[in-house]
Amino acid sequence: MKHVVFGTGTIGTTLADILAGRGHKVVAVNRSGAAVGPGVEVVAGDAADRGFAASVTEGAEVVYQVMNPPYTKWPELFPPLQAAVLEAAAATSAKLVSLENLYMYGSTGGKPLTEDLPYLASGSKGRTRAEMSRELMAAHESGRVRMTIGRASDFFGPRALLSAMGERVMYPALAGKKAQVMGDPDQVPTYSFVPDVAEGLAVLGERDEADGQVWHLPNAPAVTTREFVSKVFATADTEVGISAMPRLMVSLVGVFNPIVRELKETLYEFEEPFVVDSSKFAKAFGEQATPLDQAIPATVDWFRANPRS
DSSP: OEEEEEOOSHHHHHHHHHHHHTTOEEEEEESSOOOOSTTEEEEESOTTOHHHHHHHHTTOSEEEEOOOOOGGGHHHHHHHHHHHHHHHHHHTTOEEEEEEOSGGGOOOTTOOBOTTOOOOOOSHHHHHHHHHHHHHHHHHHTTSOEEEEEEOOEEESTTOOSSTTSHHHHHHHHHTOOEEEESOTTSOBOEEEHHHHHHHHHHHHHOGGGTTOEEEOOOOOOOOHHHHHHHHHHHHTSOOOEEEEOHHHHHHHHTTOHHHHHHGGGGGGGTSOBOBOOHHHHHHHOOOOOOHHHHHHHHHHHHHHSOOO
16 A cells, blocks of 8 residues: 655654554655655655646555645745645545644633634634645545544654754753743643654554544643653753743744744743643544653653764
């Protein structure tokens, strides 16, 4: 069975490895042609090119959309990428599995996040994500394509360098320096473990009962950012140090740093309880998230084995 993975970032690379390990023929698509892993064919090209997207998906049973364009250009670049992949999956009658984040919900005021929440985001990236999600659901409901959506919170784990619990936390912890965190470290955000996200997407690709629905991918019970970071430092065997970036500091740094400036839109995720309920997925598929006491050591081990270049 041919599976095509569009995007070879943190999740795409992990997903391609999982699918190859399950015996599927896996084709991974990226711009550079950079290798992914054993048993994975890589094809270089622009996924927004509809002709290219159609050619690389020909004969596929399942297509995964796990791309993530430059953060500062989301509203302009992301919709055309999804539209091309959607059209390609429809043309070859493949099932489309799309990875999404949680931006479309906006701030919930601390209310747990379930799949039936309305899309109330007011920022440009949140509105973009909401429209893209509606586009996918409409395509499924019209019979144009068979589709399912998996949603995850901010990543941590192997290869997750640029996330909130990525290089700004892991490398300082290993060096015994202060970790930099967003917002209020005593709030409770959900962090999604990379292997759990990728495994969840593979499950959605295999299971017909997933079709036409949104699924929050498995998450371990949430703890405060301070507790999470303390577990990281304990694993690294160094003394805990935390430097928080509240909204005012994010605004000041954002004047000079465009990436930080863009983060202000979704800073609420780290200023209020932002707990993702993934019980629907667990009940349907029996999949459980990796406990933090296993996931955090695995993450620290990867960062230790892959020091800053």
